[in-house]
Amino acid sequence: DGGITQSPKYLFRKEGQNVTLSCEQNLNHDAMYWYRQDPGQGLRLIYYSQIVNDFQKGDIAEGYSVSREKKESFPLTVTSAQKNPTAFYLCASSILGASGSLEQYFGPGTRLTVT
Amino acid sequence: DAKTTQPPSMDCAEGRAANLPCNHSTISGNEYVYWYRQIHSQGPQYIIHGLKNNETNEMASLIITEDRKSSTLILPHATLRDTAVYYCIVRVVRGRSGSARQLTFGSGTQLTVLP
Numbered sequence: 621d622g623g624i625t626q627s628p629k630y631l632f633r634k635e636g637q638n639v640t641l642s643c644e645q646n647l648n649h650d651a652m653y654w655y656r657q658d659p660g661q662g663l664r665l666i667y668y669s670q671i672v673n674d675f676q677k678g679d680i681a682e683g684y685s686v687s688r689e690k691k692e693s694f695p696l697t698v699t700s701a702q703k704n705p706t707a708f709y710l711c712a713s714s715i716l717g718a719s720g721s722l723e724q725y726f727g728p729g730t731r732l733t734v735t
Numbered sequence: 736d737a738k739t740t741q742p743p744s745m746d747c748a749e750g751r752a753a754n755l756p757c758n759h760s761t762i763s764g765n766e767y768v769y770w771y772r773q774i775h776s777q778g779p780q781y782i783i784h785g786l787k788n789n790e791t792n793e794m795a796s797l798i799i800t801e802d803r804k805s806s807t808l809i810l811p812h813a814t815l816r817d818t819a820v821y822y823c824i825v826r827v828v829r830g831r832s833g834s835a836r837q838l839t840f841g842s843g844t845q846l847t848v849l850p
Contacts, residue, residue, distance in 0.1 A: 662840040710778050721836040722769055722826055726778030
């Protein structure tokens, strides 16, 4: 069953702690993305990666870090430097190509609450 | 990217066709129309996309007017599980090499399927 998985579904952390969100895909997609969604809002791009060992900042990368050591995996670390980390985090993947990169497949999301 | 306008909400009776309109009067010749949906507290789901011809897949049909200034997403037999926010996106599709692309959603249409 091909797909994209994120874990955990819910995550609670104390302020000042770093936390890593997992994202794995078995779709053989080259591109992977991390978005943040706040209540009633659209998606905002945090980071994306087009190839292993390479990634680019999105619109709101400050306070976040990523790695892409394997094609299947694109973990996101929310650091203590992120001012408002409580949000719904969505990972997505796509092929690269004329229209393919706009056909993104999303995981179920991780809802992070920091208190 | 061309601006899109969608009604904020629509209701549909279960088993009936749901027709979701999108206006994109400033669309240019190389812009595609994409549709996504997001069920509450889940990741967005790609539905369908098209350029100028009507498209159909296992989820839905996309009807694009001849002048391409508007389109309609049709869910032929809506079920309760189709209750979601539906997003119409118009984006330029770049050449063959492609690259990772950011998705941005507007406010969408909240479709409620009624029993």
